[in-house]
Amino acid sequence: MSGTENxxxxxxxxxxxxxxxxxxxxxxxxxxxxxxxxxxxxxxxxWASSFGDPVDATPYGMPIRFESQxxxxxxxWLTESPVSSINFTPIHxxxxxxxPQGCAFERHHSGAIELSKPDYRLMIDGLVETPLVFTxxxxxxxxxxxxxxFCECAANGGMEWGGAQLEGCQFTQGMIHNMEYVGVxxxxxxxxxxxxxxGKWVYAEGADASSNGRSMPLEKAMDDVLVxxxxxGEALRKEHGYPVRLVVxxxxxxxxxxxxRRIGVYDQAVESREETSKYTDLMPDGRARKWTWVMDAxxxxxxxxxxxxxxxxxxxLVITGLAWSGHGKVTRVDVSLDGGKNWQEAELTGxxxxxxxxxxxxNIDWDGSELLLQSRAVDETGYVQPTxxxxxxxxxxxxxxxxxxxxxxxxxxxxxxxxVEVA
Amino acid sequence: MSGTENxxxxxxxxxxxxxxxxxxxxxxxxxxxxxxxxxxxxxxxxWASSFGDPVDATPYGMPIRFESQxxxxxxxWLTESPVSSINFTPIHxxxxxxxPQGCAFERHHSGAIELSKPDYRLMIDGLVETPLVFTxxxxxxxxxxxxxxFCECAANGGMEWGGAQLEGCQFTQGMIHNMEYVGVxxxxxxxxxxxxxxGKWVYAEGADASSNGRSMPLEKAMDDVLVxxxxxGEALRKEHGYPVRLVVxxxxxxxxxxxxRRIGVYDQAVESREETSKYTDLMPDGRARKWTWVMDAxxxxxxxxxxxxxxxxxxxLVITGLAWSGHGKVTRVDVSLDGGKNWQEAELTGxxxxxxxxxxxxNIDWDGSELLLQSRAVDETGYVQPTxxxxxxxxxxxxxxxxxxxxxxxxxxxxxxxxVEVA
Numbered sequence: 001m002s003g004t005e006n007x008x009x010x011x012x013x014x015x016x017x018x019x020x021x022x023x024x025x026x027x028x029x030x031x032x033x034x035x036x037x038x039x040x041x042x043x044x045x046x047w048a049s050s051f052g053d054p055v056d057a058t059p060y061g062m063p064i065r066f067e068s069q070x071x072x073x074x075x076x077w078l079t080e081s082p083v084s085s086i087n088f089t090p091i092h093x094x095x096x097x098x099x100p101q102g103c104a105f106e107r108h109h110s111g112a113i114e115l116s117k118p119d120y121r122l123m124i125d126g127l128v129e130t131p132l133v134f135t136x137x138x139x140x141x142x143x144x145x146x147x148x149x150f151c152e153c154a155a156n157g158g159m160e161w162g163g164a165q166l167e168g169c170q171f172t173q174g175m176i177h178n179m180e181y182v183g184v185x186x187x188x189x190x191x192x193x194x195x196x197x198x199g200k201w202v203y204a205e206g207a208d209a210s211s212n213g214r215s216m217p218l219e220k221a222m223d224d225v226l227v228x229x230x231x232x233g234e235a236l237r238k239e240h241g242y243p244v245r246l247v248v249x250x251x252x253x254x255x256x257x258x259x260x261r262r263i264g265v266y267d268q269a270v271e272s273r274e275e276t277s278k279y280t281d282l283m284p285d286g287r288a289r290k291w292t293w294v295m296d297a298x299x300x301x302x303x304x305x306x307x308x309x310x311x312x313x314x315x316x317l318v319i320t321g322l323a324w325s326g327h328g329k330v331t332r333v334d335v336s337l338d339g340g341k342n343w344q345e346a347e348l349t350g351x352x353x354x355x356x357x358x359x360x361x362x363n364i365d366w367d368g369s370e371l372l373l374q375s376r377a378v379d380e381t382g383y384v385q386p387t388x389x390x391x392x393x394x395x396x397x398x399x400x401x402x403x404x405x406x407x408x409x410x411x412x413x414x415x416x417x418x419x420v421e422v423a
Numbered sequence: 424m425s426g427t428e429n430x431x432x433x434x435x436x437x438x439x440x441x442x443x444x445x446x447x448x449x450x451x452x453x454x455x456x457x458x459x460x461x462x463x464x465x466x467x468x469x470w471a472s473s474f475g476d477p478v479d480a481t482p483y484g485m486p487i488r489f490e491s492q493x494x495x496x497x498x499x500w501l502t503e504s505p506v507s508s509i510n511f512t513p514i515h516x517x518x519x520x521x522x523p524q525g526c527a528f529e530r531h532h533s534g535a536i537e538l539s540k541p542d543y544r545l546m547i548d549g550l551v552e553t554p555l556v557f558t559x560x561x562x563x564x565x566x567x568x569x570x571x572x573f574c575e576c577a578a579n580g581g582m583e584w585g586g587a588q589l590e591g592c593q594f595t596q597g598m599i600h601n602m603e604y605v606g607v608x609x610x611x612x613x614x615x616x617x618x619x620x621x622g623k624w625v626y627a628e629g630a631d632a633s634s635n636g637r638s639m640p641l642e643k644a645m646d647d648v649l650v651x652x653x654x655x656g657e658a659l660r661k662e663h664g665y666p667v668r669l670v671v672x673x674x675x676x677x678x679x680x681x682x683x684r685r686i687g688v689y690d691q692a693v694e695s696r697e698e699t700s701k702y703t704d705l706m707p708d709g710r711a712r713k714w715t716w717v718m719d720a721x722x723x724x725x726x727x728x729x730x731x732x733x734x735x736x737x738x739x740l741v742i743t744g745l746a747w748s749g750h751g752k753v754t755r756v757d758v759s760l761d762g763g764k765n766w767q768e769a770e771l772t773g774x775x776x777x778x779x780x781x782x783x784x785x786n787i788d789w790d791g792s793e794l795l796l797q798s799r800a801v802d803e804t805g806y807v808q809p810t811x812x813x814x815x816x817x818x819x820x821x822x823x824x825x826x827x828x829x830x831x832x833x834x835x836x837x838x839x840x841x842x843v844e845v846a
Binding site for chain 2: 123207
C-alpha cells in the first residue's frame with residue numbers, strides 16, 4: 001500500500017513527464033512520441049470549418065451521444081417485478097452535487113404513474129379542525145420555500161451487509177440523489193386545516209396503486225418538510241412524483257411520498273405495511289429497530305471506483321466522492337489509501353448545505369501501487385461514519401436497511417478497481 | 424393600482440372562500456359547487472388501480488408530456504441564421520435557481536458542434552514559459568472546484584432599449600441560465616504553463632467554425648474562472664460546449680467560450696471581432712463603451728408574467744422572480760405593485776451565492792385590480808438596479824447590450840399580463 005499526498009503542490013513536475021512541450025507544440029499523453037505533430041492541433045478539423053446545430057434543433061436537449069453510458073441501471077435479480085423495484089444513479093460518472101432528474105434513481109412500489117395537474121388532489125384529513133382538499137392550483141397560492149436535499153433509499157448499500165456483492169459504485173451506493181426543491185412547507189397546509197391538540201402523527205400517502213404510506217411525527221411535518229412541485233428548477237419528472245411529492249430532508253427515501261394524495265393526522269403512527277414488514281431493521285435477536293428514519297452520516301468515493309477505473313496511469317490523481325448526513329451538515333471527510341490504517345482530510349468544495357450532498361476531493365500523486373481506498377464522513381453532531389464490521393457487531397446481517405458503513409475500493413496496479421472488504 | 428401585502432399572515436380566511444370544506448370533503452376551486460362530491464376524491468382512479476412504468480422504462484428520463492411547453496424558444500426574425508442565433512430559457516415556467524441543461528438558453532456563432540473527448544485538445548500559448556497542449560484526460564488530473572454561476576448574454580433584455588417590443592418573460596429576459604459547474608481553475612493551467620511577466624491579458628478561443636474569441640485581463644483569469652467539464656452534476660451538454668467550456672462568473676455570456684480550444688497569453692487585448700464590432704455599447708455620441716464585461720445587478724419577475732398569467736382570480740398570489748449580480752451577492756430585492764411608486768421588500772429564499780441566480784418571492788393578497796409589477800435588485804456593492812429611462816438618459820438607445828433596467832408587467836383584472844413601460 002502506498003500513494004502519497006500531493007495536496008496543494010504544483011503538478012508541473014509530474015505532468016511534464018506526460019506533456020511534451022516546447023516550440024513545436026507536441027501533444028500530451030503517452031500515445032504520441034515527443035515532437036510528433038498532432039493533427040488535432042495542426043490541421044483544421046471538420047467541426048472548425050462547418051456549421052453545427054442551429055438553435056431550433058432541440059427545444060429540450062438530451063445528453064450528447066458520447067455520454068450514453070451515464071444512465072440509470074437496474075439489477076433484475078434484486079426484485080421480483082420491475083414495477084416494484086429500484087434503479088441506480090450513475091454516481092460514478094457524475095460530479096458536483098446536483099443530480100439531474102433524468103438519471104436520478106427511481107424506486108417504485110407499483111410503477112411510475114402519469115397524473116396530470118387538473119387531475120391532482122391533495123386531501124388533509126384526520127385530527128384536523130377542517131378537512132381540506134387542495135387542487136394543484138390551490139397549492140401554488142401558498143408561500144414557497146427553496147431547499148436542496150438528498151434523498152437516499154433506506155436500502156442503499158443494503159447488499160453490503162453480506163459483504164462486497166455488487167460491483168460498481170452505482171450499484172452499491174447509487175440509490176441516492178440530490179436536488180434543489182421548491183414547494184409549500186407542509187406546516188402551512190397543516191396550519192390551514194388546523195391540527196387538533198391530540199394530533200401527534202402525520203401519515204402521508206401516494207396516489208399510485210401501492211398507496212405507499214408512511215407515518216412521521218408531527219414535529220417533523222411542522223419542521224422542514226416540503227410539498228414540492230419543482231426539482232432542479234423545473235417541474236418534477238413523472239418518475240419523481242409529478243406533479244407533487246413530499247420532500248422529507250434527512251429522512252429515508254421511502255417517506256418522500258410521490259404523487260402525494262393524502263395527509264392524515266392521527267394520535268399515533270399508522271404502522272402501515274411499509275413501516276412494519278418493510279423499512280424496519282431486523283436485529284440478531286429477532287427484534288426490529290423501527291422508526292429508523294434519519295439517514296446517518298455516510299460517504300463514498302465515486303472516482304476512482306469499479307466503473308470509473310484509472311486510465312491514465314500513475315501520477316496526479318483526483319480522488320472524489322460524495323458525503324451526506326440526515327442530521328445536518330457534513331463537517332469533515334477523511335480518505336484512506338491503505339484500508340483505514342492512515343487517514344488524510346479531504347477538501348469539501350462548493351456550498352456545504354444541511355441534509356444535502358457534499359462533494360469531497362483529495363488530490364494525490366499516485367505511484368502506481370495498489371490502494372485500498374476508503375472515505376469516512378463526520379457530521380456536525382460529531383458522528384463518525386463507522387466501519388461495516390462495527391455496524392454488523394451490533395446489528396447483525398438480517399437487514400437490508402441502513403448500512404452506512406465505510407466502503408472499500410481496491411485499486412489495482414493497472415488502474416482497475418474492485419469492491420472489497422478489509423478485515 | 425392596488426393589491427396589498429399579506430406577507431406572513433394566515434391565508435386561511437382567503438382560501439376558505441375558494442376551498443369548500445367540511446364533513447363531506449367537497450373540492451377546492453370555483454368550478455365545483457360546495458358540497459358536490461369530487462370523483463377525483465371519492466372514486467378509485469385508473470392510476471390508483473393499475474401499474475405504472477417499470478424502473479427500466481427510461482434509463483435517462485425526459486420531462487412528462489404535460490410540460491412539453493416548457494422549452495427553449497427562438498425568435499426567427501431576430502437574427503439572419505439559426506446557426507448564428509440565440510434561443511431563450513423558459514424562465515417564466517421555472518422555479519428555484521437551477522436551470523436544467525435541457526432548457527437552458529443557447530447562443531451559437533456557427534452552430535453547436537459535436538466534439539468527442541478523444542478529439543479534444545486545449546492549447547495554451549503566447550507569453551508563457553512553456554506552451555502546452557492538454558488532452559481531456561490531462562485536464563481531469565488537475566484539482567477541481569465546484570461553483571454555481573449565472574451565464575447571461577450581454578444582449579439579454581436588449582430589445583427593451585427600444586421599449587416593450589417582445590411579449591413574454593422568456594423572450595425579454597430569458598438569455599440567462601444558472602448551473603453548478605465543476606472544472607479546473609484556469610489559474611492552475613496558466614501556472615502549469617508559466618505566465619511570463621509581460622503577459623497581462625488572456626484570450627480564450629472556441630473550436631467551432633466561428634472560433635469565438637474573447638480577451639480578459641489576467642487578473643480575472645487567475646481569479647475565479649473555471650475550465651469546466653460538468654454542469655448540474657453531469658457532463659456538459661453538446662449545446663453548452665461539451666466536453667469543455669469556460670465559466671467566467673459574473674462576466675457576459677459571450678466570454679464563456681464553448682468547445683474551448685486555446686488560451687493565448689498576451690501583453691494586450693486581442694480586440695477580436697467579438698469585442699469590437701460586437702459586444703461593445705454604442706453611446707449617443709458615437710463612441711463605444713468597451714470591456715463592459717461585468718453584468719450589473721438585475722432582476723425580473725418570472726410569475727406572474729405575460730406567459731404566466733394569473734388563472735386563479737383574486738386572493739393569495741405568489742409573486743416570484745430571479746435576481747443576480749456579476750459583482751457578487753444580491754442582498755435585497757424590492758417589488759412594486761404600482762409601477763415604482765411604492766416598494767416592499769421581497770423574501771430571498773435558498774442559499775444566496777455570489778454571481779449566481781437568487782430567487783425572490785413576495786406573497787400578496789390580490790384584490791383583483793390592475794397591477795404594474797416591477798422588481799429592483801440591490802447587490803452587495805450597494806448598486807441599485809436602475810430604471811430603463813435612467814439607463815437611456817446616459818447610454819441612449821443605439822446598443823442592444825447591457826440593458827439591466829427595471830422590467831414592468833401590467834397585470835389586468837382578468838389576470839392577463841402585458842409587457843409595458845411606465846413613464
